Amino acid sequence: DAGVTQSPTHLIKTRGQQVTLRCSPKSGHDTVSWYQQALGQGPQFIFQYYEEEERQRGNFPDRFSGHQFPNYSSELNVNALLLGDSALYLCASSLDPSGYEQYFGPGTRLTVT
Amino acid sequence: ILNVEQSPQSLHVQEGDSTNFTCSFPSSNFYALHWYRWETAKSPEALFVMTLNGDEKKKGRISATLNTKEGYSYLYIKGSQPEDSATYLCALTYGGSQGNLIFGKGTKLSVKP
Numbered sequence: 154d155a156g157v158t159q160s161p162t163h164l165i166k167t168r169g170q171q172v173t174l175r176c177s178p179k180s181g182h183d184t185v186s187w188y189q190q191a192l193g194q195g196p197q198f199i200f201q202y203y204e205e206e207e208r209q210r211g212n213f214p215d216r217f218s219g220h221q222f223p224n225y226s227s228e229l230n231v232n233a234l235l236l237g238d239s240a241l242y243l244c245a246s247s248l249d250p251s252g253y254e255q256y257f258g259p260g261t262r263l264t265v266t
Numbered sequence: 267i268l269n270v271e272q273s274p275q276s277l278h279v280q281e282g283d284s285t286n287f288t289c290s291f292p293s294s295n296f297y298a299l300h301w302y303r304w305e306t307a308k309s310p311e312a313l314f315v316m317t318l319n320g321d322e323k324k325k326g327r328i329s330a331t332l333n334t335k336e337g338y339s340y341l342y343i344k345g346s347q348p349e350d351s352a353t354y355l356c357a358l359t360y361g362g363s364q365g366n367l368i369f370g371k372g373t374k375l376s377v378k379p
Binding site for chain 2: 156157184186188193194195196197198201208209211243245247250251252253254255256257258259260
């Protein structure tokens with residue numbers, strides 16, 4: 154079982170650019186959640202996808218959007234990047250939207266210059 | 267805004283010492299408490315999910331307790347080993363948004379041989 158995988162591992166972008174991060178959930182999981190961890194903070198919930206729809210959303214602007222594919226994998230898109238978007242982005246998968254047990258990937262480190 | 271507090275922020279112990287950390291949280295509308303262990307450059311690993319007041323869970327040398335009425339949980343490590351060095355994260359979920367994990371900032375444990 155491969156567990157939750159994320160790509161790329163690291164990414165450097167310039168202010169104003171757009172970025173797409175990818176996540177493959179653990180086998181058998183159909184729900185994917187995304188979190189942002191800024192330096193010195195705990196991870197913060199961005200949104201959750203289930204049945205290819207956004208089901209829950211945290212306090213993040215519309216520049217953050219996502220998508221879930223029929224195979225349950227997911228993408229996180231961030232438009233008009235700001236310096237403050239530099240963070241570790243974590244993906245988590247679970248068996249259902251209750252998120253009772255969420256399994257995390259290793260994250261994508263995004264640096265915005 | 268729901269605030270999850272973890273203390274201490276960091277901890278340095280000698281191999282063989284026993285140690286414990288605290289997670290404090292608002293108890294209103296509590297659904298579940300999660301403990302994660304996060305080693306550098308790896309994925310956060312789920313240790314425990316606890317839902318009932320008075321719950322006690324154990325995995326090897328690590329155990330946790332939960333008090334939902336007063337809003338706190340303790341994580342204990344007996345006989346710390348260097349491989350226990352990691353950041354320990356506490357996360358809460360609340361009724362109505364169960365898929366949204368609300369994290370504390372974590373306790374960073376370093377165990378010296």
